Amino acid sequence: EAQVTQNPRYLITVTGKKLTVTCSQNMNHEYMSWYRQDPGLGLRQIYYSMNVEVTDKGDVPEGYKVSRKEKRNFPLILESPSPNQTSLYFCASSGTAFQFGEQYFGPGTRLTVT
Amino acid sequence: ILNVEQSPQSLHVQEGDSTNFTCSFPSSNFYALHWYRWETAKSPEALFVMTLNGDEKKKGRISATLNTKEGYSYLYIKGSQPEDSATYLCASANTGNQFYFGTGTSLTVIP
Numbered sequence: 001e002a003q004v005t006q007n008p009r010y011l012i013t014v015t016g017k018k019l020t021v022t023c024s025q026n027m028n029h030e031y032m033s034w035y036r037q038d039p040g041l042g043l044r045q046i047y048y049s050m051n052v053e054v055t056d057k058g059d060v061p062e063g064y065k066v067s068r069k070e071k072r073n074f075p076l077i078l079e080s081p082s083p084n085q086t087s088l089y090f091c092a093s094s095g096t097a098f099q100f101g102e103q104y105f106g107p108g109t110r111l112t113v114t
Numbered sequence: 115i116l117n118v119e120q121s122p123q124s125l126h127v128q129e130g131d132s133t134n135f136t137c138s139f140p141s142s143n144f145y146a147l148h149w150y151r152w153e154t155a156k157s158p159e160a161l162f163v164m165t166l167n168g169d170e171k172k173k174g175r176i177s178a179t180l181n182t183k184e185g186y187s188y189l190y191i192k193g194s195q196p197e198d199s200a201t202y203l204c205a206s207a208n209t210g211n212q213f214y215f216g217t218g219t220s221l222t223v224i225p
Contacts, residue, residue, distance in 0.1 A: 033211075041217065042217045042218065043203070050211060059212065059214070099146040099165070099211070102160030105157035108157060
């Protein structure tokens with residue numbers, strides 16, 4: 001089954017404790033992206049990747065890091081999480097350039113930073 | 115940062131009614147306009163990707179139109195059913211691979 005998976009689905013952590021949210025897709029997609037969803041705001045792009053070892057900042061990259069060492073995986077790293085990073089996070093992938101291809105979203109990761 | 119706006123914010127309709135929503139986006143440097151359907155407790159799912167002025171797309175009872183010159187897109191649902199209840203998101207891509215989503219229109223179809 002074609003899918004995008006994320007782990008963990010739920011995470012409660014404390015300020016400053018490094019964490020990684022994993023994202024994996026099995027569709028051989030080149031393009032992957034991370035978004036955060038906050039109440040009253042639209043999905044906001046954090047980082048995106050156009051291929052292995054090619055990443056770039058989205059609209060709200062501060063406080064996040066990403067890496068793309070393999071085509072299928074695109075982890076999101078929070079080196080020192082803060083309460084304002086409490087949010088619902090989605091990973092997405094696309095088989096063509098984002099502009100022209102529909103994005104497939106993962107199930108979401110709900111992160112709470114206390 | 116692009117300002118993508120959707121209206122109305124929420125909508126309640128009776129089963130069988132037809133309805134439509136609006137997505138407004140900056141028309142300069144336009145690349146593509148996406149529509150997604152997002153059901154509660156699920157992930158957004160793609161409905162349409164449109165790139166050309168005058169584009170019209172249809173999937174079952176749902177259709178969409180695009181006007182890139184004036185910067186708007188309409189999503190239409192004909193004969194709404196309870197299973198159409200969801201939040202409908204639009205997203206505009208104007209530069210590179212960056213996407214800007216609107217805050218969505220929440221549709222509730224009353225049986």
